[in-house]
Amino acid sequence: MQLESILPGASVNLPKTFYNLSTSSESTSNSPGSTQIDFQDMDRTDSEQSSGAKKFLSGGNTLMDEADTESFTGTKATAAAAAPDARKTSPVIGGDDELSSARRYNIDELGTDRYFISSSQPSSDVTNPCSLFPYGGQTGSVYSGSNGSRYSSSLHYGSVLPPAGFSSAVCASRSQFGSGYQFGQGPGCLYPSYPGPGSSLSSMPIPGSGSATRAQVYLCNRPLWLKFHRHQTEMIITKQGRRMFPFLSFNITGLNLTAHYNVFVEIVLADPNHWRFQGGKWVTCGKADNNMQGNKVYVHPESPNTGAHWMRQEISFGKLKLTNNKGANNNNTQMIVLQSLHKYQPRLHIVEVTEDGVEDMSSEAKTQTFTFPENQFIAVTAYQNTDITQLKIDHNPFAKGFRDNYDSMYTAPESDRLTPSPTDSPRSHQIVPGARYAMQPFFQDQFVNNLPQNHRFYGSERAVPQTNGLLSPQSEDSASGAASAQRWFVGPVQQSSASSKLDLSYDSEYSASSLLPYGIKPLPLQSPHALGYYPDSAFASMAAGWSSRSSYQRKMTTGLPWSPRPSPPAYTDDLLTSKDKLQDEGSTSAPTAGSTAPWMEAPPVLKVVDSGDASGYAMACKRRRVSPGGSSTDASPTIKCEDLSSEEYNKESHKAMGYYAFYTSP
DNA sequence: CTTTTCACAGTCGCGCGGATGGGA
């Protein structure tokens, strides 16, 4: 199939023949020009990981420079010291014999510090809100069934690249999954993503040099992905197509500025199992259907485009839709066809092409594949785990209508809030009372609950003035010095791009607005930045709201109470990831949730539900999970935590409800 | 009993068109 066929506007349906490549061929033959990079070895211990990471960082295929390496180790130490119990306290879904499940949570426990972003890197890198892609992990495994849905077989390169060569890692060793199932990568398949002298911007290819380079991919909104991943992410699939949430969003570096690339996402089976939600957890149930037909690829609408373009801003796949309708893709919308109750792994492909969109065969290493294990999800037609449902409701702006406690959540004093929603976790200060009207779009979805925590909206606390709007200078550089302020305002990629068109990146703009008191009109947001869940509208409307909706200003001045908080330190990325992890794990003091009841953390003592009452639990677990504010307790009469006092319930409900399933072992 | 489908209500952004105000 010609590559043009997957370009925007063209059908991405693939001939059936491309799906029938044999597993063996697919998993063993490798294109010399292809690169597949996955995160693996996630089961390794911290020390092993650190070692592996260091090993990965050093040697012939150095991924980071020495400074980066040092920072990496330092980051790890920080993270490990801050959250020493992360592993043992993390929930586990499924039995130990469930490879994928166990691995999944190892990812959660270890992933944060592994996604190292060097604080010593140029500020541009430091500010990157995304997860630094390269690290020595293991769970990037992708089930390579007979169906193939691997890039090589499912995509269009059958006529261009050697069959199966595209998708396979360069390593020869393959781990087996079950009988006859092969992962695309094994522990030994770690492929240095960047053989150059470093991964920082300094190592960017010279424009027009034409030399093939190894790209680095940062998973943006990774904290949000991790949140979902802890509970085993579920993605709704419908006949008409359902958007992913969280959606895939990446930052890419290391591309040739002038070369043209196609960027697309492929979603492949993550394991050979059919899954079902039973007893409050996901368990395997038979073999997966490998013969599922349908499109598995979503080409970014801006493909093809130059490396400079891809590196200029985040690459968002927010409009990617998932469907179970094999006859989908008849319209203009690209949809990926999945099968319910199967586990999938999204993968990002970057393929260098000629200017007219045809793959450039002039040199090797034109194709690169990136896999983030936390992007794994189980496709469902209806949510099974209420924790996932609640996370979706609390994070997805389109589900705002289901936030029963929406009002109190945003307007009530923290002390009066009845809402220990996920966003009310220690990090929930991103949602600041009073910001509801002023910056509502910013404090939602991935903006709110992800970016702020990590980087971009870390400034959310600053963005919403603590004291009548004017940002305390202390907040800017109290922790990390003057450089920190800039780090928060300018994304690494944008900054690095000489031709950056993001003069007003949303970072900087938002920061600018954060410096303004309420009612002061900020600069209009014009960035086409793809950071937001709905980047096209959120910022524009926000700007419009600020500029024109006086009612918002009036509402803002009603003196909605909130507790002034000290401005957060300017985190470096490594610190942020640690911070994020800590907060997620509830290791930090939480002014709202209480030091003993962080939302995301729950000690095993929370085991309340009788483990033997699996069906009862399942019922409770599947019941609608109303946001625990207001009448939520009434709506959840059978939840075990109902006996808690209101306050206790508010503190405990989420974690309890969320973790009952995970601590049912005797 | 499990899984899928569908209608529904809620939120939001966008576009359209009328109202308003300033300048020529």
Place this chain on the structure above:
DNA sequence: TCCCATCCGCGCGACTGTGAAAAG
């Protein structure tokens, strides 16, 4: 008075999870 820009309200469509019904 006319033209233009801006503001504002309204309706529509997109999108979400819910919950009941249908299907297997």
